[in-house]
Amino acid sequence: MKALVIIDVQNDFIPGGNLAVPHGYEVIPVINELQKKFDLVVATQDWHPENHASFVSQHEEHNVFDTIDLNGIEQILWPVHCVQNTEGAEFHKDLHTAKIEAIFRKGTNPEIDSYSGFYDNAHLKSTGLTGYLKDKGVTELYFTGLAADFCVYFSTKDAIREGFKSYLIEDATRAISEEDFENAKQDLINNGGAILKSFEIS
Numbered sequence: 001m002k003a004l005v006i007i008d009v010q011n012d013f014i015p016g017g018n019l020a021v022p023h024g025y026e027v028i029p030v031i032n033e034l035q036k037k038f039d040l041v042v043a044t045q046d047w048h049p050e051n052h053a054s055f056v057s058q059h060e061e062h063n064v065f066d067t068i069d070l071n072g073i074e075q076i077l078w079p080v081h082c083v084q085n086t087e088g089a090e091f092h093k094d095l096h097t098a099k100i101e102a103i104f105r106k107g108t109n110p111e112i113d114s115y116s117g118f119y120d121n122a123h124l125k126s127t128g129l130t131g132y133l134k135d136k137g138v139t140e141l142y143f144t145g146l147a148a149d150f151c152v153y154f155s156t157k158d159a160i161r162e163g164f165k166s167y168l169i170e171d172a173t174r175a176i177s178e179e180d181f182e183n184a185k186q187d188l189i190n191n192g193g194a195i196l197k198s199f200e201i202s
């Protein structure tokens, strides 16, 4: 059984949003078409409290995109984004949501960031996504959404570790940095994942 995973297609990651991914809007029609090929669709939402430690606003002496040590792990400082119950955290209005059976939220702990839909960045706490999918008999996961080099990459990487056959659909994602995405794709391939285009999925 296969499932489609839609990562963080939220207003803040789309041009006009606070942490816009270049060309981020372009994933939406591709994901809407892809959903027709799946019996199970799940999604994630980046869902931060307004004082989240990944926000540059919490670190007066730093600039956006600086890297700091946060409780022992490397943390990039982001613009304020995807604050719980704000417009920026909503799914984009053009994303079809009728087939999304469950939504997993991440980044809720103010002290720890969570790029992956499965675990926080320190792998301390599960979101429950693995248990949900395994309970449904899912063995193959197809990843889409934003951003390719962060939340989509780390989710796909965790999925491989959790034992799922894992595919990243490259025309259904866009990156913050193209160079980082090239490295991310190579790392996924090295770990047993695969990169596909949406037309290859039946």
Ligand code: VGL
Pocket (backbone or CB within 6 Å): 008, 013, 046, 078, 115, 146, 147, 148, 149, 150, 151, 152
């Ligand atoms: C993301 C940076 C910070 C993402 C989330 O969804 O890729 N990136 N928070």
Ligand code: ZN
Pocket (backbone or CB within 6 Å): 046, 048, 054, 081, 082, 107
């Ligand atoms: Zn975030």
